[in-house]
Every structure is written in structure tokens, then in C-alpha cells.
Amino acid sequence: MPPADDLPSFLHSVAPILDKWGYLAVAGVIGVESFGVPAPGQTLMIAAAIYSSWGRMDIFAVAAIAFVAAVLGDNIGYWIGVRGGRRAVHRFGKYIFITPERLERAERFFARRGNRIVVVARFIDGLRQLNGVIAGITAMPWRTFLIYNTIGAALWVGWWTTVSYLLGTHLVEIIDRAHEYRYWAIAAVVIAVGGYAWLHIRHIRRRRARAAAALDRQEVRA
Numbered sequence: 335m336p337p338a339d340d341l342p343s344f345l346h347s348v349a350p351i352l353d354k355w356g357y358l359a360v361a362g363v364i365g366v367e368s369f370g371v372p373a374p375g376q377t378l379m380i381a382a383a384i385y386s387s388w389g390r391m392d393i394f395a396v397a398a399i400a401f402v403a404a405v406l407g408d409n410i411g412y413w414i415g416v417r418g419g420r421r422a423v424h425r426f427g428k429y430i431f432i433t434p435e436r437l438e439r440a441e442r443f444f445a446r447r448g449n450r451i452v453v454v455a456r457f458i459d460g461l462r463q464l465n466g467v468i469a470g471i472t473a474m475p476w477r478t479f480l481i482y483n484t485i486g487a488a489l490w491v492g493w494w495t496t497v498s499y500l501l502g503t504h505l506v507e508i509i510d511r512a513h514e515y516r517y518w519a520i521a522a523v524v525i526a527v528g529g530y531a532w533l534h535i536r537h538i539r540r541r542r543a544r545a546a547a548a549l550d551r552q553e554v555r556a
Contacts, residue, residue, distance in 0.1 A: 345381040348374050352381055360396060361403045368407025369414060370467050375404075376494065383498035397495045404456070404487040405480075408466035412479055415470020452482040456490035 351359045360382050367375030379400050386393035452469060455461035461468075465486075469479045 345377060345384070348378045348381050352378060352385065356391065357395060357399050360399050364400050364403040365407040365410075367463055368404050368466065369411035370463050372463065376462070376490075379491070379494055380498045383495045384502050386495075387499045387502045393495060393499050397491050400495065401487055401491045404491060405484055408483045408487070409480065411464070411466025412470040412474075412476065412483075415467040416473075417470075449478060449482045452479060453486040453489070456486040457493075462490075 348359075348363075351363070355362070360378060363373050363378045364375035367373040379396070382391055382396045382400075383393060385391045386396055451461075452465060452474075455465040466479070466483070469483075
């Protein structure tokens, strides 16, 4: 059975925690990360999945514990946001450049696209830790948050545990190889975003033109 030293270098920091606490480490670290505490939850989950590929842990237990911890942690974060988040933002937000105006814009943004944000936030550092808190502050309905948060947690856990279990220590080699093509990937993203923006603007202009034409017809009839 491979020793912990055989883990990729970026996982060495979490290996002692995982060696000592096992499944409890998975539950605890992912749980606290999910309600806003900076913690290496995703890194620990990847290490646990690699351990599972060596037979040191059970991959289904790792995935189930990570999923439950992520959902519960985000829900704790949500209620933190509901109970005290808004007051804290109005009192201390100026020190981290969160003004009441920005919070209001965030509320409108969540109202329009909140469900999609909750799903993808799990894959984005920063949003992953504060997802629930922000949803609570912006008054997203709890049932809506619960549904989409559960979907996001399932996708996040499923992706990283599956990939890490199947690829094992080769995961880092693949990531390093992928970095060689990062500029092509960035260019593709820029083109995709630019294309979407162009189509969206064209759609808005056409809609305004149709509305203006309809108004002109109404005035002529009048």
C-alpha cells in the first residue's frame, strides 16, 4: 500500500490530518469550509479519494460523508447569513469593499440567477466558502437554496471523487499537462463570452426596435 509520501506534493499538507482523523477529517474540514471558514476541504477530499484508490479508505463512504458535510455546512452558512450577515455587512462591509449598494445589486443578481450561482459556486474558490452566507444575506428562499445547493454539492463531490479515484496520483501529471494549453482555453472562453455578449446585445436591440415599432403603430391608429 503506497505511503502518504506518494501523494502529489500539493496534497502533502492534508495527509497528516487524513492519516490521523480519517473520515472525521473529511466531514469536519468540508463542513467548516462550507460555512465560510477558510479550510482545504476540496484538497482533503481529493486526497481521501486517492487514498481510496489505494484501498486505505472506502470511496463510497468518502463521497457520502463529503456530500452530507457540504450540504449541512452550506445550510449553516445560509442561516448565518439570514440571522446576522446583513448587519455585519452594513457595519464592517466597507473594510472589505462591500457597500450597501453592492449588496443591493447582489440581491437583484441572486433573484435573477441565484439558482445557477448556487450550483456552480461549489467549483469556484471563494464562492464555495461563502455561497450559503451570501444566499442567506440576499434572502434567497431556503427551499430553493436547499435544492440547488444539494445539486451543486452532488456534482462537486461526484466529479472530484470520481476523477481522483480513477486517476490517482496521475491527476497532477494531467493537470500539469493541461496547463500547457491554458492560453488556448482562455482564448476559447474569451471568444465564447464575447459571442454571448454580442448575441445578447443584438437580441436586446431587436426587442427594443420591435417595441418601438409597435408603439408607433399604436400612435398612428390613435
